[in-house]
Amino acid sequence: MALNRDYIGRVYPGARVYEVGREKIREFAEAIGDTNPAYTDPDAANALGHPDVIAPPTFATVITLQAGGQAVFDPELGLDYSLVVHGEQTYVHHRPIRPGDRLSTSVTISDIRDAGRNEVMVLTMELTNDGEKVCTAVNTIVSRGTAGG
Amino acid sequence: MAAIVKYADVEVGTTLPEQTFMIQRGDLIRYAGASGDFNIIHWNERVATAVGLPNVIAHGMFTMAEAARVVTDWAGDPGAVEEYTVRFSKPISVPDDDKGAELVVEAQVAEKLDDNRVSVTIEARVAGEKVLTGARAIVRLR
Numbered sequence: 001m002a003l004n005r006d007y008i009g010r011v012y013p014g015a016r017v018y019e020v021g022r023e024k025i026r027e028f029a030e031a032i033g034d035t036n037p038a039y040t041d042p043d044a045a046n047a048l049g050h051p052d053v054i055a056p057p058t059f060a061t062v063i064t065l066q067a068g069g070q071a072v073f074d075p076e077l078g079l080d081y082s083l084v085v086h087g088e089q090t091y092v093h094h095r096p097i098r099p100g101d102r103l104s105t106s107v108t109i110s111d112i113r114d115a116g117r118n119e120v121m122v123l124t125m126e127l128t129n130d131g132e133k134v135c136t137a138v139n140t141i142v143s144r145g146t147a148g149g
Numbered sequence: 150m151a152a153i154v155k156y157a158d159v160e161v162g163t164t165l166p167e168q169t170f171m172i173q174r175g176d177l178i179r180y181a182g183a184s185g186d187f188n189i190i191h192w193n194e195r196v197a198t199a200v201g202l203p204n205v206i207a208h209g210m211f212t213m214a215e216a217a218r219v220v221t222d223w224a225g226d227p228g229a230v231e232e233y234t235v236r237f238s239k240p241i242s243v244p245d246d247d248k249g250a251e252l253v254v255e256a257q258v259a260e261k262l263d264d265n266r267v268s269v270t271i272e273a274r275v276a277g278e279k280v281l282t283g284a285r286a287i288v289r290l291r
Contacts, residue, residue: 031183032214038227048226057230058214065185086209090234
């Protein structure tokens with residue numbers, strides 16, 4: 001089934017606020033095998049000019065996975081998750097994510113288009129901390145074999 | 150930690166130290182837990198093969214995270230990565246053995262930009278085949 005093109009431009013503002021914890025950053029860094037002390041040692045992070053430890057460049061996936069679910073699992077959109085593969089991912093970091101950030105995420109369906117037999121949906125997510133832009137994540141997912149034709 | 154790389158010391162074509170990452174089933178389980186991505190194709194071979202995949206496949210975001218380490222280890226400061234983008238061109242099949250999949254990541258400086266920033270292109274391969282395409286990071290050096 002093709003995706004509902006009326007949903008291009010739809011905004012989902014309702015993701016719950018995600019509070020970043022230093023142990024979560026440590027857990028994520030360990031899971032990717034990254035021993036950079038900037039993720040775990042405040043003194044090392046300070047030496048690099050950061051006020052506290054920082055999160056790895058792809059940490060925002062923890063937050064966007066939850067937030068994007070609002071769109072991905074919206075029954076009116078018509079996406080079958082078993083047909084979905086991740087096509088592209090972009091992060092723009094306005095500043096590194098840090099412990100104590102309380103990140104609000106707005107999710108916008110910025111595009112839905114055919115790509116051969118597949119459809120491509122682009123989700124643009126803005127992560128803000130008390131109004132300050134922290135990270136923009138652009139998540140392109142592919143819905144295999146659902147192009148309307 | 151690596152020394153902090155200076156913009157003045159970098160030229161177009163400067164290569165970053167190549168790294169090799171072994172990806173085993175246990176790494177995917179651990180990443181699933183840390184990231185919250187419990188998609189069954191990343192840990193259940195029976196289901197993965199039933200939906201037409203060659204085997205359990207690595208999370209694309211795990212591959213993206215590993216590839217970033219070539220850039221962050223080089224730059225010294227992971228906070229220097231201002232933009233990071235990849236296309237997932239081929240899933241990484243992770244066999245149930247003691248070796249796993251071998252991910253080889255190379256990168257080089259493609260362009261020097263303003264404000265001490267550089268554009269770095271990244272190539273990631275498993276068994277000689279590209280698993281990421283168009284992978285690029287914008288890094289602000291000192």
